[in-house]
Structure formats: structure tokens, C-alpha cells
Amino acid sequence: MKPLIALIEALIFNRRVLALLLLAFVLLPGMFFAREACKELAAFSSPQQAATCTWLIEANPVTNTTLLSFTQMFILIILASNWNLTAGFTGYIDFGHAVFFGIGAFATAVLMGASRWEAWPALLSDWSFWPAMVGGGIAAAGFAVLIGSATLRLKGPYFSIAMLGTLVAMRELVRVNRDLFGGGLGLNLPVYLNRPLFYYLSLGIAVFVISFVWWIRRTEFGASLVAIREDEIGAEMRGINTTLHKITVFFLSAFLTGVVGGMWAYQNTYIDADIAFQQSRTIDMVMMSMLGGLGTVAGPVLGSAVIYWLRDVVWSNFLFVHQIFEGLLLITIVLFVPEGMMSFFGVNREGTSLTRIVRGWLKRPTVEEDSTP
Amino acid sequence: MNGSPLLEGREVTKHFGGLTALLDVDFAVYPGEIVGLIGPNGSGKTTLFDCLTRVQKIDDGQVFFKGQDITRKKPYQVAHMGLSRTFQVFRVYNRLTTLENMLLSRQWHGETLWRQLRPSQPETEQRARELLEFLTIDHLIEEQAGNLSGGQQRLLELGMALMPDPDLVLLDEAASGVNPVLIETIVERIRTLSNEQGKTFLLIEHNMGFIGDLCSRVFVLNFGQKLAEGTPDEVMNNEAVIEAYFGS
Numbered sequence: 001m002k003p004l005i006a007l008i009e010a011l012i013f014n015r016r017v018l019a020l021l022l023l024a025f026v027l028l029p030g031m032f033f034a035r036e037a038c039k040e041l042a043a044f045s046s047p048q049q050a051a052t053c054t055w056l057i058e059a060n061p062v063t064n065t066t067l068l069s070f071t072q073m074f075i076l077i078i079l080a081s082n083w084n085l086t087a088g089f090t091g092y093i094d095f096g097h098a099v100f101f102g103i104g105a106f107a108t109a110v111l112m113g114a115s116r117w118e119a120w121p122a123l124l125s126d127w128s129f130w131p132a133m134v135g136g137g138i139a140a141a142g143f144a145v146l147i148g149s150a151t152l153r154l155k156g157p158y159f160s161i162a163m164l165g166t167l168v169a170m171r172e173l174v175r176v177n178r179d180l181f182g183g184g185l186g187l188n189l190p191v192y193l194n195r196p197l198f199y200y201l202s203l204g205i206a207v208f209v210i211s212f213v214w215w216i217r218r219t220e221f222g223a224s225l226v227a228i229r230e231d232e233i234g235a236e237m238r239g240i241n242t243t244l245h246k247i248t249v250f251f252l253s254a255f256l257t258g259v260v261g262g263m264w265a266y267q268n269t270y271i272d273a274d275i276a277f278q279q280s281r282t283i284d285m286v287m288m289s290m291l292g293g294l295g296t297v298a299g300p301v302l303g304s305a306v307i308y309w310l311r312d313v314v315w316s317n318f319l320f321v322h323q324i325f326e327g328l329l330l331i332t333i334v335l336f337v338p339e340g341m342m343s344f345f346g347v348n349r350e351g352t353s354l355t356r357i358v359r360g361w362l363k364r365p366t367v368e369e370d371s372t373p
Numbered sequence: 374m375n376g377s378p379l380l381e382g383r384e385v386t387k388h389f390g391g392l393t394a395l396l397d398v399d400f401a402v403y404p405g406e407i408v409g410l411i412g413p414n415g416s417g418k419t420t421l422f423d424c425l426t427r428v429q430k431i432d433d434g435q436v437f438f439k440g441q442d443i444t445r446k447k448p449y450q451v452a453h454m455g456l457s458r459t460f461q462v463f464r465v466y467n468r469l470t471t472l473e474n475m476l477l478s479r480q481w482h483g484e485t486l487w488r489q490l491r492p493s494q495p496e497t498e499q500r501a502r503e504l505l506e507f508l509t510i511d512h513l514i515e516e517q518a519g520n521l522s523g524g525q526q527r528l529l530e531l532g533m534a535l536m537p538d539p540d541l542v543l544l545d546e547a548a549s550g551v552n553p554v555l556i557e558t559i560v561e562r563i564r565t566l567s568n569e570q571g572k573t574f575l576l577i578e579h580n581m582g583f584i585g586d587l588c589s590r591v592f593v594l595n596f597g598q599k600l601a602e603g604t605p606d607e608v609m610n611n612e613a614v615i616e617a618y619f620g621s
Contacts (some may be wrong), residue, residue, distance in 0.1 A: 219490050220493055223493075224489060227477065237449075237452060240449055248486060309591040316408075349463060354469060354473075355466075358477060361498075362476075362498070
């Protein structure tokens with residue numbers, strides 16, 4: 001087992017491999033474009049050339065669906081990384097983080113003019129996608145500040161339950177508002193099917209979020225967040241404005257979640273209360289971060305990727321039991337790998353223990369025994 | 374003892390449910406002083422510290438620090454104003470080395486969030502090293518805090534409290550569980566800080582030798598009320614104090 005883990009570690013956490021992986025992701029839609037070009041060519045060429053084109057199309061595995069799959073994986077990576085920012089760094093386990101996703105989605109839809117409500121101001125309608133997506137992020141972040149200033153005063157399970165309640169309440173509020181949010185009918189966004197765009201957008205946000213979390217961890221701000229997780233009262237007495245720190249990190253995490261929600265809404269072209277405020281989306285975030293390693297930078301990314309593809313395999317092979325499988329997986333994680341997959345590796349890479357952060361400042365190698373986050 | 378007090382409490386009262394932990398406690402600490410706070414176990418000394426650093430809400434009365442009312446301020450605001458404390462039960466990060474502990478207790482004073490968006494600066498490390506040298510534990514710079522002896526951890530806590538360059542330091546049992554040689558060191562360092570840098574100390578202590586060596590004035594708390602106040606000699610010969618400590 002050990003050599004295998006060492007091999008995986010050498011493969012995954014190698015800068016060159018990571019750079020190559022990123023390059024591959026950037027170049028992947030190129031194959032999709034080539035495929036589309038072949039399709040066009042096949043229509044306007046001689047039978048012999050058309051045969052070549054058909055062969056090229058069949059040999060090329062990158063279809064619309066491939067791009068969609070990767071887009072969904074990137075979205076999950078972004079969500080898990082964002083969730084990890086509040087839960088892993090600050091220690092506030094949020095069971096309702098999907099509420100920001102839903103708010104981002106609905107705000108974007110309304111700003112793009114999907115609402116049928118006459119009284120809605122024209123100024124806040126018929127925006128183009130880009131400002132509307134940012135608007136979705138701002139709406140989610142604003143809501144995070146409002147709800148966070150109340151719920152972040154709660155500790156431990158009380159905070160988790162309060163956020164769970166927020167998610168459910170928000171879903172019902174949106175569902176009963178027929179004028180603005182379409183009630184049970186939902187909202188239809190302008191149809192725009194451009195897979196490569198959404199692919200690149202989600203890839204870009206994912207790269208940004210990962211670098212952002214990685215950078216936060218190195219700063220004094222990150223150390224303050226972890227100090228809050230370790231000992232909130234001590235941190236407060238040593239001069240950290242814990243409330244401000246908690247709300248700031250909640251704000252940042254909600255903003256990015258809201259932006260992704262907006263992007264998802266536009267890609268999906270239709271949203272309603274149930275799919276935008278899906279409970280399982282929160283569970284996804286929790287499960288993926290936990291599997292990868294709570295409070296690490298690479299953990300949620302690894303966890304999301306593994307669970308996404310595992311789920312794909314299970315879903316396509318065992319359709320009737322795939323949900324049982326997910327439940328079992330969650331239990332297994334909590335029981336057997338509570339520290340996540342990152343703990344398999346000799347050094348808990350990019351962990352957010354105070355040890356790790358401070359030694360980063362002192363430019364000192366970390367000792368193996370201090371590997372837990 | 375002239376001029377306005379650095380820290381002043383007026384009728385500070387604190388209840389825990391039906392238990393009165395502090396009742397109408399008045400006190401004043403003047404700049405540059407070293408003041409002792411003594412009293413039997415459970416007399417409310419640590420609760421008073423918690424009230425001063427605003428970890429506990431004050432039910433009634435007022436506290437002034439540097440002339441400002443801090444009765445409703447947040448703990449971090451009080452810390453930013455230059456009031457620092459050590460803890461009876463250590464709050465050091467055991468797995469970090471002494472130097473790293475010092476870095477984490479760095480100058481958070483008045484730092485905006487924006488300024489925190491960078492790694493710790495070399496000046497902070499420089500200051501931490503100087504302080505550790507001053508506190509005579511610089512040879513333990515690479516040692517994990519959890520491996521230090523009780524006395525060395527007390528010194529480390531004192532160092533962490535001094536990192537933000539506070540005006541007033543509250544020391545909660547700075548000498549308990551410390552061997553006599555280290556107590557000498559702690560006494561001498563506190564005196565140096567007071568004489569050379571004009572720092573003010575308020576300290577809880579059970580060791581009367583320690584109090585007698587350092588303090589110019591002593592408050593005695595008993596059952597949450599101020600029992601006596603005066604020089605160490607006066608207090609030690611006060612009949613009410615003797616009764617509270619040893620029974621009649």
C-alpha cells in the first residue's frame with residue numbers, strides 16, 4: 001500500500017504534473033472544436049472525404065457531454081473549496097451553504113429578465129449575463145453578511161442547524177413567491193448553449209478559488225481564522241476581531257458560491273426552488289471536503305474529483321442502489337478516514353494547522369508528526 | 374499615585390445565576406504601578422480579570438481604561454487599547470515552538486484586515502527573539518511549547534502577553550507551580566519592565582513573598598467583595614485578611 005501511496009503522491013503533487021494537467025484542461029475543448037469542424041466538413045465534401053471525417057469524429061472522445069461533465073466537476077470543486085473556507089479554516093460547519101448557490105442562481109435569473117413580475121424595476125432587469133452573474137454573487141454575499149451576523153454568534157451544532165434552517169426557509173420563501181421567482185413553475189433563462197464557454201468559465205473560477213484559498217492560508221488573516229478554530233476566546237483576547245473575521249470569510253465564500261450559482265443557472269437555462277436550493281448540494285460539499293481532508297487546500301479538490309467520477313461509475317452501473325452507495329460512502333469517510341485522503345500522504349499537504357502556517361512564514365520544513373490539520 | 378488612574382473599576386458586580394462572584398468592587402491602578410490582587414480560592418480574582426478583559430459581561434458598574442469606558446467594549450477592542458493578559462490555565466499552542474507561539478501573538482493592535490493579507494513580517498520575528506532573550510528562554514526557541522516546564526511556560530505566556538507592547542499586563546498566577554529560581558527571574562523581569570519601560574502590572578498571586586517583593590499596593594478580595602487595600606505589610610497584618618485566609 002505504501003509504495004502505491006508514494007506513487008500517487010509523486011504523481012499528483014508534482015508541480016510539473018499539475019501544470020500539465022491544467023494545460024490539458026485548457027486544451028481539451030480544442031478537441032471538441034475539431035470534432036465540430038469535422039461535422040461541418042462532412043456535410044460539404046466528397047463521400048471519400050466524408051468517410052475520413054466520420055472516422056475522425058468517432059475517434060474523438062470529446063463531445064458536448066464530456067465538456068458538461070468536466071464543467072460539473074469544476075463546479076463541485078469550487079463549491080467544496082468555498083465550503084472548506086468557512087468550515088475547514090474557521091471551524092464553523094455550515095449545513096446550509098447551498099443557500100448562497102440558490103440565491104446566486106435566482107438573482108442572476110431575475111437580473112437577466114427571467115421574472116414575469118410587472119412591478120419589478122426595469123433597471124434591475126434584462127442585464128446581460130456577465131454583470132448578472134456578478135450580481136448573483138453580490139446578492140449571495142449580501143445575504144451572507146445579514147444571516148452571518150446573526151448565526152455566526154452561535155457555536156458548534158447550533159450554527160449548523162441554524163444554517164440548515166436558513167436553507168429550508170429560503171427555499172420555501174422562493175417557492176411561494178410566484179410573482180418574482182415563478183413559484184412552482186420556476187424561471188426560464190435566455191437559452192444559450194455554449195458548452196466551451198461554461199467549461200472555461202468554471203475552470204477559470206476553480207483555478208481562482210484554489211489559488212485564493214492557497215494564498216489566504218499563507219497570510220496572517222488565514223492564521224487568525226485558524227486561531228479562531230483552535231481557541232476562539234483566546235484569539236479574541238489576543239486582539240483578533242473574531243466577528244469581523246468570521247463574517248469576512250463567510251462573505252467571500254458566499255460571493256464565490258453565488259457567482260457559480262449564477263453561472264449554473266444560465267447553463268441550465270431553467271431553475272426552480274427545488275433544484276436551486278437542493279439539500280444534496282450541501283451534503284456534496286460536506287462529503288467532498290471530508291473525503292479529501294477538511295481544512296486543507298488540495299483536499300476538497302481531490303475529494304470532489306474522486307466522488308464525482310466514482311458517482312458517475314456507480315450511477316451508470318448500479319442505477320437502483322446508487323443513493324445507498326452515497327450514504328454508505330459518507331458513513332465510511334466519517335468512521336475510517338475522518339482526516340480525509342490527504343492524511344494518507346506522508347506530509348499533509350497544504351494543511352491549515354497553525355504549525356504549518358507559521359512554519360511557512362519562517363520558511364522552515366514541517367515535521368511529519370505535525371501532520372494533522 | 375497622582376494623576377488619573379490607568380485602570381479604574383467602579384462598583385463592578387458580576388453574578389453567575391444566584392452566585393454573586395463580584396459585588397461592588399472598586400479599585401484603581403495608576404501608570405507604572407505593580408499592584409497585587411490576592412484572596413482565597415473562589416474569591417473572584419480570575420472573574421475580575423475576565424470582566425476587565427471583557428470575556429465576561431459586567432452585570433453592574435463601570436470599568437475605565439486610559440480614561441475610556443470599556444464596560445461595553447469587545448475583548449479585542451480592549452486588547453487593541455493596550456491591555457494584555459496571561460492565563461491561569463495555559464493558552465499556549467503546545468505543538469508550536471516558543472518562537473512560533475510568539476509570532477502568533479504578534480502585534481494585532483489596530484491592524485486592519487487589509488494589513489493582515491500578507492505573511493508575518495521579519496520585524497515580528499526579530500521582536501519575538503528579543504523578548505525571548507529578555508525573558509531568558511531564548512535557548513528554548515526551537516522547543517515545542519508543550520515540552521517546556523511549567524515555569525518556562527509561564528515565561529512564554531508573559532512573552533506572548535508582551536508581544537503587542539501593551540501598557541497594562543494582567544498576570545493570572547504568574548508564579549504558581551514555578552520553582553524558586555525561576556520565580557526570581559520572573560520577579561526581576563517584571564521589575565525591569567516596570568522601571569525601564571514604565572509598564573503597569575496587575576497580578577493575581579498566592580505567593581506572598583512574590584507579592585511582597587514586587588507590589589507597592591495590594592487588594593484583597595473575599596467572597597467577591599473588596600476586603601482590604603494597602604501596602605503588602607499592612608495587608609498581611611490586617612486581621613480581616615488573616616481571618617479570611619486562615620479562619621478565626
